[in-house]
Amino acid sequence: MVATSMAQIPTNLTFHKLTTQYLPFISINTAYIFNDTRASQQLANAVDNPVTIFLSLNTPFQQYDATPPTSGAAGQIEAASVTSAALNSDLFQYLQLDGLHRSTSFNGTSFMRTRFNDTQYEHVSGGQNIEVFRNETAFYVGTGIGFKSNDLEFAGGILHIVDHPMAPPYSLGNTGTVLGINAIAGIIQASVKGPGPSVLPNIQNASDVTVFAPQNSALKNASIASPQVAGNFVVSGSVLYSTALTAGTSFLTAEKRKLFVTTNASGAIFVNGSRIVESDILTANGVVHVIER
CATH class of the missing domain: 2.30.180.10 (FAS1 domain)
Structure with missing residues (x-):
């Protein structure tokens, strides 16, 4: 019609x-x-x-x-x-x-x-x-x-x-809840514990945040609820869509850990050797990529 x-x-x-x-x-x-x-x-x-x-x-x-x-x-x-x-x-x-x-x-x-x-x-x-x-x-x-x-x-x-209404992305916390990405809640919890020795910002309220969230199966025997650990999964101050994650590029996390990006012949993207299994989940303050581990 x-x-x-x-x-x-x-x-x-x-x-x-x-x-x-x-x-x-x-x-x-x-x-x-x-x-x-x-x-x-x-x-x-x-x-x-x-x-x-x-x-x-x-x-x-x-x-x-x-x-x-x-x-x-x-x-x-x-x-x-x-x-x-x-x-x-x-x-x-x-x-x-x-x-x-x-x-x-x-x-x-x-x-x-x-x-x-x-x-x-x-x-x-x-x-x-x-x-x-x-x-x-x-x-x-x-x-x-x-x-x-x-x-x-x-x-x-x-x-x-x-064919369907478009709407702005959820807040980071709502994104984790709605999509069932458990790591996001842990990272948010860690980010509100106060600065201490960590430079992890309060990412729920921060601007321009990229989160590399481990998939749920990777969290069975690990915790990311401490600022020092959670900060390794957050790039603060930059919204890094998959189009920015090209082979050979690198970025610093909130904990000053360097993330190196590689790709393979099929186009899969890896961050420090961990494959991105779901990319470009937009949030109100940036983007989330789900990684293997």
Whole structure:
């Protein structure tokens, strides 16, 4: 239904005309946008400040809209909290990228900076990012959210329609809880014990944090609840997405331990010999990579 009528849509319409006249299947999203002063002005002024925006179909948005908010500030935004105009406004900033980004501009894994930079909820310098992945067989944004129709042009902008609502990442603690990554709780616990001999920051509240979290099976006979141990799994002050983890690079942890990055022929990434088994889990203040040990 979405794809059949796309070719007939003019490309010089304002965002308001495009969505109200031709795209009734995203009308719930756009109704919220038109009620939000900041977002509606940004889209109305797109000719002067070009924008790319991601919006979902009505049905999944309605289901998502009914989801109770998760505890914690980032979790409240993540659940689309329609009871708060301020949180809704921030949510629409997360759906926007500066500039025009057609589907052909995405290749492999890309991390794109959004317009969401409210430091009350997010702590990534310059604004929170989204992940976009595209190859010969797959095209998705975030955690596997697929594209239903892409590259819809309006005056000053590009609209991509996706099959599920997008939302900012959880806080670090909520990420560990929701995804069942036990090491994150231990690292957070260690980071709030006070500076002592450790330089590990309070990573729940810090900005620009990368965590290399051992997978659950690696923790059976080990503990990372001390600052000295936990600090070896944290890079503070840098958000290191997988695109930055190239062979031959190295980084210092909070405990001044050097992490060396290597790769193999199949593209797997290793940090000090430990393979990354799940990469690029975005959080409100950075990114988590799950490692073997």
